[in-house]
Amino acid sequence: MPKQEFDVLIVGSGHSGGMAAQVLTQKGISCLMLDAGPEVNLATNRVSKNPWELPYRGMNKPGRLPHVVQANEFNANQWVDEKEIPYTHDPASPYNWVRVRMLGGRSLFWGRQSFRMSDWEFKSLDKEGVGDNWPISHADLDPFYSKVEGIFRVSGRKEGKAHFPDGNFLDADYGPDSTTVKKITEIAQGRGYLVSKIRASNGRNGQASSVNLLLPEAMATGKLQIVPNAIVRELTVDKNTGKVNGANFLDRHSKQELHVKARVVVLAAGSLESVRLLMNSGLANSSGMLGRYIIDQLYGVQVVASVPEARGGSAAEGLMGGTALLPRFRNLQKGEKNNFSKGYGMMIASGGAAQPGFFADYGESLQKKLDFHSGACMTASIYGERLPRFENHVRINKLVKDAWGIPVLHAEVKDSANEHNMAKDAADTAEDMLKAAGWDILSKTDKFHPPGYSIHEVGGARMGDDPKKSVLNKWNQSHDVKNLFQVDGGCFVTCGWQNTTLTMMALAMRSAEYLAEQMKTGVI
Amino acid sequence: MQAIAAAPAVPALVTPALVTQQNMQAQTAPARPAGPLASGKRDAVGEPVARFFSATQLAALHRLCELLMPPMGGNPGAIEAGVPEFLDFHVGQSPADRQQMYRSGLELLNSRSAAKFGKAFAALDATQADAIIRPLLVLVPWQFELPKEPGARFMAAAHDDIRVATRNSREWTQAAIAAGRRPVGAQLYFFPVDPVYKG
Numbered sequence: 001m002p003k004q005e006f007d008v009l010i011v012g013s014g015h016s017g018g019m020a021a022q023v024l025t026q027k028g029i030s031c032l033m034l035d036a037g038p039e040v041n042l043a044t045n046r047v048s049k050n051p052w053e054l055p056y057r058g059m060n061k062p063g064r065l066p067h068v069v070q071a072n073e074f075n076a077n078q079w080v081d082e083k084e085i086p087y088t089h090d091p092a093s094p095y096n097w098v099r100v101r102m103l104g105g106r107s108l109f110w111g112r113q114s115f116r117m118s119d120w121e122f123k124s125l126d127k128e129g130v131g132d133n134w135p136i137s138h139a140d141l142d143p144f145y146s147k148v149e150g151i152f153r154v155s156g157r158k159e160g161k162a163h164f165p166d167g168n169f170l171d172a173d174y175g176p177d178s179t180t181v182k183k184i185t186e187i188a189q190g191r192g193y194l195v196s197k198i199r200a201s202n203g204r205n206g207q208a209s210s211v212n213l214l215l216p217e218a219m220a221t222g223k224l225q226i227v228p229n230a231i232v233r234e235l236t237v238d239k240n241t242g243k244v245n246g247a248n249f250l251d252r253h254s255k256q257e258l259h260v261k262a263r264v265v266v267l268a269a270g271s272l273e274s275v276r277l278l279m280n281s282g283l284a285n286s287s288g289m290l291g292r293y294i295i296d297q298l299y300g301v302q303v304v305a306s307v308p309e310a311r312g313g314s315a316a317e318g319l320m321g322g323t324a325l326l327p328r329f330r331n332l333q334k335g336e337k338n339n340f341s342k343g344y345g346m347m348i349a350s351g352g353a354a355q356p357g358f359f360a361d362y363g364e365s366l367q368k369k370l371d372f373h374s375g376a377c378m379t380a381s382i383y384g385e386r387l388p389r390f391e392n393h394v395r396i397n398k399l400v401k402d403a404w405g406i407p408v409l410h411a412e413v414k415d416s417a418n419e420h421n422m423a424k425d426a427a428d429t430a431e432d433m434l435k436a437a438g439w440d441i442l443s444k445t446d447k448f449h450p451p452g453y454s455i456h457e458v459g460g461a462r463m464g465d466d467p468k469k470s471v472l473n474k475w476n477q478s479h480d481v482k483n484l485f486q487v488d489g490g491c492f493v494t495c496g497w498q499n500t501t502l503t504m505m506a507l508a509m510r511s512a513e514y515l516a517e518q519m520k521t522g523v524i
Numbered sequence: 525m526q527a528i529a530a531a532p533a534v535p536a537l538v539t540p541a542l543v544t545q546q547n548m549q550a551q552t553a554p555a556r557p558a559g560p561l562a563s564g565k566r567d568a569v570g571e572p573v574a575r576f577f578s579a580t581q582l583a584a585l586h587r588l589c590e591l592l593m594p595p596m597g598g599n600p601g602a603i604e605a606g607v608p609e610f611l612d613f614h615v616g617q618s619p620a621d622r623q624q625m626y627r628s629g630l631e632l633l634n635s636r637s638a639a640k641f642g643k644a645f646a647a648l649d650a651t652q653a654d655a656i657i658r659p660l661l662v663l664v665p666w667q668f669e670l671p672k673e674p675g676a677r678f679m680a681a682a683h684d685d686i687r688v689a690t691r692n693s694r695e696w697t698q699a700a701i702a703a704g705r706r707p708v709g710a711q712l713y714f715f716p717v718d719p720v721y722k723g
Binding site (some may be wrong): 038073356363 | 565
């Protein structure tokens with residue numbers, strides 16, 4: 001019996017796929033969503049436990065998730081099993097690909113920081129001579145950012161700065177700044193740096209995921225079917241037209257292969273997973289750019305200082321607590337000279353604890369030091385922007401296959417002097433500011449995690465006006481295959497210092513509205 | 525529920541005699557407790573059996589645990605928390621490089637102790653042991669990168685493991701509760717997700 005042909009097949013159910021589904025179904029377009037993982041009820045799938053109740057005392061099964069630094073024994077089951085779905089890299093160039101396979105994807109677990117990108121990122125080449133420009137600007141994305149901010153109930157403080165664009169914010173009650181936050185704010189402002197506050201998605205009922213904010217709206221239209229445990233092996237193509245006409249997918253449990261028909265395919269499986277699917281399908285790569293320019297953000301640099309007046313539990317009320325966010329402040333001024341391009345944001349948190357490694361000591365003597373500095377620490381950490389580079393890429397490794405027989409990715413992504421110089425500048429700058437406040441440095445490091453760690457991997461199918469230099473056009477539409485879209489982070493041309501999710505959702509919404517219009521007018 | 529209600533009855537398979545017997549059992553059997561039947565905890569009933577380290581390595585690890593994490597502030601120390609035996613298990617389950625780091629590190633403690641004091645690390649008093657431990661302790665400003673020098677690398681890793689395993693122990697939680705302090709460390713545990721059918 002011939003099966004239904006859907007208007008649109010959406011692969012992936014996270015923030016991007018959920019946004020595409022919501023927009024398209026609300027415009028009357030029938031959608032099928034395939035997700036590689038099961039539907040999980042977070043309310044019943046989690047239970048509070050003490051570490052000693054777990055087999056490994058909370059210290060995790062050794063070697064279980066070598067690339068997921070964020071994993072511990074409590075959350076290990078939420079991440080993709082690296083043995084089941086491996087990827088490869090040169091041991092000398094580690095890449096941390098952190099994945100989730102369940103309905104809602106990583107939207108179930110994200111940190112909710114919600115910053116817009118600015119034209120310092122969208123027009124990087126024009127403004128700084130670095131990388132390439134996106135084919136769109138902040139002005140193009142502004143109305144979509146506003147709508148997404150409304151859906152996700154983003155709170156924030158408006159600053160009126162072009163490099164840190166304001167949005168459609170709920171009023172945020174940050175409370176009064178502590179004395180230490182006021183002090184570091186004065187020092188940073190004295191150097192000409194903007195000091196702001198975290199902007200975050202509040203969501204609803206404790207969640208800000210695709211599963212509670214996007215997919216229910218789409219389901220309510222009656223136009224969306226969601227099939228879990230459906231692992232897409234490859235997209236299929238009409239040989240007469242060259243257009244995609246559906247996909248072959250495998251049942252996660254039985255591995256039975258099935259084919260589904262659709263007029264349009266929208267990929268939203270995550271930047272690298274979508275690229276892997278395109279590569280395994282032999283599609284959308286006439287430019288040779290598919291899999292190129294893999295980027296993410298640089299995390300790990302940290303400087304910790306101790307506030308003398310707060311040591312030994314002596315902090316007066318209002319001295320400690322709260323945070324200061326310094327949006328990117330480097331290389332924004334013409335003529336500014338640094339030994340690196342682009343920049344980094346910085347978070348300074350008041351009231352933390354020292355770590356044992358800060359002292360070459362042990363036993364009671366160490367514990368006294370830890371107790372002495374407990375609650376008295378100021379911790380500076382950064383969100384650094386890595387540069388997009390052609391040579392940083394992923395490709396198919398045909399020698400290795402996942403549990404469903406699908407060839408895996410090989411990642412070849414390396415840092416350069418730019419990242420190392422940026423990290424050193426960030427550590428030096430943080431140390432300098434903390435010292436200027438009269439606080440004692442306990443620890444300083446300019447080390448940082450390997451690429452991928454931030455879980456903000458983007459690029460690999462970058463957008464552009466020139467089909468010879470880009471995979472997607474400014475509408476997230478394949479240059480090569482007009483009824484094929486990729487609406488996750490694959491389209492990013494630069495990654496910025498900002499958390500990427502808000503921008504991904506705004507782009508997905510914009511692309512889906514365009515697609516709906518094209519389908520309505522019969523262009524697609 | 526609907527499936528059960530719709531299932532066809534099979535009265536012919538249940539003889540009157542069996543029904544009577546079952547009813548009698550039901551009347552005489554004690555009521556099932558409200559909670560789970562299997563509520564015992566492994567750590568509460570069993571002593572861990574060390575299998576991985578040699579006797580001299582394990583003795584050195586015991587002494588190291590005593591010194592690095594003694595009982596403090598009403599909390600149990602690493603020995604009371606069974607950390608040496610736990611680490612014997614945990615390291616024994618680990619990739620080869622971690623196993624080698626531990627074995628070499630414990631042997632290093634013993635060889636330096638023998639060279640300096642003519643006895644094993646486990647037999648050193650606190651002052652003597654301090655002379656072995658101190659040179660191996662270095663600052664670790666970034667917890668994600670251990671020192672490169674093998675001895676310092678072992679000491680940093682073991683120190684961290686001993687502290688975490690102690691604080692994460694059942695004994696630590698019990699001491700906190702007994703002292704009226706809020707136990708730390710409880711988190712939401714994520715159950716395995718609909719595992720792939722292996723056949």
